[in-house]
Amino acid sequence: MSEGSGEAELARLARDPGDAAAARALSVVLHRRAAADAEFEERLRRWDEAARRISLTGGDVHNSISGGTFSAPVIQGRDFTGTNFGTSPADG
Numbered sequence: 001m002s003e004g005s006g007e008a009e010l011a012r013l014a015r016d017p018g019d020a021a022a023a024r025a026l027s028v029v030l031h032r033r034a035a036a037d038a039e040f041e042e043r044l045r046r047w048d049e050a051a052r053r054i055s056l057t058g059g060d061v062h063n064s065i066s067g068g069t070f071s072a073p074v075i076q077g078r079d080f081t082g083t084n085f086g087t088s089p090a091d092g
Helices: 007-015 020-036 038-057
Strands: none
Touching: 007 020, 020 038
């Protein structure tokens, strides 16, 4: 791993994704590298844009229902639109 590439910082963060100091260290290295290398900056910008689109449209969903008796509709998931219970859209 070359110094200043961000590989060591990325490996550290991969070992402990919740390590805020490791995330900041990786951010600093990437910022410095982007400032020194226009091609890297462009590739990093494109990666960031793609990652933002994914985070807006995807993501893990973990649903759980336990115990009790349910007598009404239950929907589990993410990002519902146009959902109706007992009426059609024309009735509402």
